[in-house]
Amino acid sequence: MTMAADLLSCDVAVIGAGPAGLAAAKEAAAAGADVLCLDLYDRPGGQYAMQPGDPSGPLAASEAARLGRDLAEAARAAGVRLLSRAELFWAAPEGEGFLLYAALDGGAGALAVRARAVVVAAGAMERPLPFPGWTLPGVIGAGAAQRLVKSGGALPFGGKVVLAGTGAFLMAVASTFAKAGRRIDHFVERQPLRPLSSLTMLAPWPSRWSAAAGLLADLRRTGAQQHHGHAVTRALGRDRLEAVEIAPVDALGRPDLSRAERIGGVGALCIGYGFQPVIDATTALGADHAHNPALGGWHCLARPDSGETSRPGLYAAGETCGIGGMRPALVSGRIAGLSAAARVLGRTPDPGLMRSLAAELAKARRFAVSLAAHWPAPEAPPVPLPEAEVICRCEDVRLSDIRAAVQAGAAETFAVKMWTRAGMGPCQGRVCGAALAAALAEAGVPPGQAGYNRAHLPLRPVPMNAVHAALARTARPDTPGTGPA
Amino acid sequence: MTDLPHSADAVVVGGGILGAATARALARTGMKPLLLEARAFGGAVTGASLAAIGTHMHGIEEYPLLRHAGQLWSDLAEATGNPFEYNRQGKLCYILHPEDRAVGADWVAREQALGAEVALLTPEEAREREPLMTGPLIGATWAPDTATVNPFLGLRTVLRLAREAGATAVANTPVTALRIDGGRIAGVETSCGAVSAPHVVLTGGPWTARLAAMAGIVLPIRPRQAQCLASMRQPPGTIRRVISACERAGGVDSGYTQIQQAASGQVLFNTVTAPFDPPEGAQDHIHEVPPGFVLESIETLLMLFPSLAAQPLLRSWVRFEGVTPDSRFLAGSLPLPGLHVAAGDNGSGYCRALMLADHLVAAVTGAGGLPEDLAALAARFYAPMRFAQRDAA
Amino acid sequence: MSAETVLIRLNGREVSAPVGQPLAQVLTAVDPALRFSPKDKAPRGMFCGMGLCFECMVEVDGLRRRSCLTPVSAGMVVRTGEGAA
Known part of the structure; x- marks a missing residue:
């Protein structure tokens, strides 16, 4: 137990270096605050604006990669201290400020941070919905596929690539494949082709027309055979994915299993039914959250004109406040950064600027809402599940176990967790949350009533010596550290 | 999910391991008990327990009771095929x-x-x-002789046995008042309606003092x-x-x-x-x-x-x-006919749950319960009004 | 990829891998099954790819790491499969 931790102090700590976090950090620093930005990944950018592994490859020139570089550069130029490979594992109030604890380099080091205000811009993650065979190696999230192509230039699986699910994001993934010169064999979108309604949806947003056309062209460039109005009904294979079954869906989204067809020789099934906000830091700090399917389910409530949550001094921006994409993330990040800086510097943010940013945010959110309505994310698993299907991957909890718990009186996520262990493993319910909510909804408990898995220490599994080193730095002021107090 | 009945032979308030064990023990006498849990069965103290069962360094006076309590868990594991990970690891x-x-x-x-x-x-x-x-x-x-059980699975097993023996168990139903009629307990009122019953047993862990206060009884928990x-x-x-x-x-x-x-x-x-x-x-x-x-x-x-x-x-x-002032359970009948308690676990309720459930059967029915020598010891050791008596003296 | 290639030790075998690339990428190319689930002992592989599902945990130099967040470095000793995590 020889690890020693740094203790850093700052005015504003920003959690996450995606578009929202970088925008918040830059604005706060430019306003005169001392800003520290912690990010889990190797390089700033988050998911959307992730920096590709090959800085001279074709993806480095993409608009998203450029955005990430520009945002990180602007943040650094404004004086932001950017810390990569720093994973927040606990946050607690201290007086009017906050104490934050992070693991460094996957737990090889530890850090404590004393901050007067915090902006959480923790982003989003896949909102996985189980289907038969979803635990087979080779079945990955659509977001995972995009990250892999960005980081390594290609998917590491042999065999055919199937990209499936629903939503505009699938097109974005296909576009990344196209830009990297990679092939997709099958593209399976749950919604039928709806050229007319797509045009109607896009009509009021001329600034998006060229991007939309580009996405369509990129999808064609991947060479994918397109199956619109189809859903994946099964992943098949013994020790790894070998084949995928798809079937047409009816107007209610129900697959017609009698017309299922099999795609053989598949190495990777990349599947995405939408995203959910990452809310572990904001739930740990006790901020108010609400449930809205159009925003990815449970999300942190933040005032649109200040980004402040129900907890004074705690701000939230970007996808943590509800899925909306890069544009609302950028604006909400600026709003939260300006407000957080104003709070710690004892100023009032320029009301004119805040008003115009709030209006810009509302507009960006309107587009996100129309996109979400065009591709509604299914709330329940898109295919009927066998009772034996694993729902909680961490603890091997089956659908039958969950149904038995509900039958025995479990009427909230917490109770199902107590009863079955679903959500007690390393992912802490992030992966099974949507499926548990669906199982409770099936029994008459709406998701808003079923509640969420509130995060406790540690937000993510962290080596015990790292937890000890970080906590000792603040709980025991005489603990020697590796840096200035 | 189960509907709330209008009446029961006894209402057990608090769906942790002790409440489930009490409901099971009462049902085994032929009564129709109702177990009420405010939120989720085992969701408060029980599920968060480390469920150690043993006698070592717990006290010499209570030793015979604890040895019996441990034996009951061992017997239950054997009788049920041990679906709750009973492990006598020492x-x-x-x-x-x-x-x-x-x-x-x-x-x-x-x-x-x-x-x-x-x-x-x-x-x-x-x-x-x-x-x-x-x-x-x-x-x-x-x-x-020290063993552990999986606290969730232990509760699930005892709850299943209680139901199989004739108990009804309802979650998400907080008790809002105790009904008293003619100087004795007459049932409970809940968020979902009233239940009439001649006996009420309070097994609400840290919430028990609040429940007893509904009958005007002060318990130092x-x-x-x-x-x-x-x-x-x-x-x-x-x-x-x-x-x-x-x-x-x-x-x-x-x-x-x-x-x-x-x-x-x-x-x-x-x-x-x-x-x-x-x-x-x-x-x-x-x-x-x-x-x-x-x-x-x-x-x-x-x-x-x-x-x-x-x-x-x-x-x-x-x-x-x-927690009680002397770190012992309060278990037995309270000075309101028909009202009983078993609470004040001091963090070790799992171990004693099956034994105390038997002790309560005698309090409620006036028969059965623990073996005779242990019953006398339990009555003295866990006397629920021992602090009130001390205050009065 | 223009990245420099280094050797890592995977389950006792030398494997060459581009330095800095997520380890999960290298491991998956060898075998998409990285570990076994706790009860069913079913094979599992990388799933979310962004550090939040913990399905890609393997043992790296004696420590349990999410391979999707662990960059390849020269000489790292990696264990997958039974007993990895």
């Missing part, structure tokens, strides 16, 4: 300071005199039983904050026994330590050197583990098991135990 109480060896030896001698198979071990003997415990212990006491940490899954056999601290000499507070590996592979551990007494009502809210507790718990674990230092911490949780 307990090691580590000794760190030379002056404490005599304390351990004294416990061992007194328990041996009662027929227990306890022993005082050298560090080498301790390590034979716990190979990865390479920390600086100078000895240990050893109690082979306060909440005490307890907490626990869990590591990520470790290989089977990483920690083989229940590990605890030996009592210290000269009244030095050794605090409290419990370390064990669950069947899931997770290592569950906690060390508390300064118990924290929160205000009444704290048990109604979600709390986070205090940093000092996390530091002490990790320090104790890694002092004993240094090879676990880089293993990931996975979870932490806080629960509230009901």
